[in-house]
Amino acid sequence: MAYSISTALAIYFVLWWVVLFTTLPFGVRSQHEDGEGAPGTDPGAPVMARMGWKLLWTTIVSAVIFGIGMWAYHQGYLNIERLSKLMGLPF
DSSP: OOOOHHHHHHHHHHHHHHHHHHHTTTTOOBHHHHTOOOTTSOTTSBSOOOHHHHHHHHHHHHHHHHHHHHHHHHHTTTOHHHHHHHTTOOO
16 A cells, blocks of 8 residues: 555654654743843743744654655555554454
């Protein structure tokens, strides 16, 4: 059973969001940690989130993980029979 384009895009979409939520806390410093902040703002608010870099890294890391997953699928490591046997489920 081969992936269709829509299935591959859906898997990449979910993977991209998981990686984004994983990369969000990296490199963020709060206003409390830096000692600077505007009056009336939360001390835990980030000083500089650098979302552009995080989106770029998320896309790159997601593409690498997706590529490894597709390679493993085409090599036969990620097929339903093998995974169900690994989990002890009858197929």
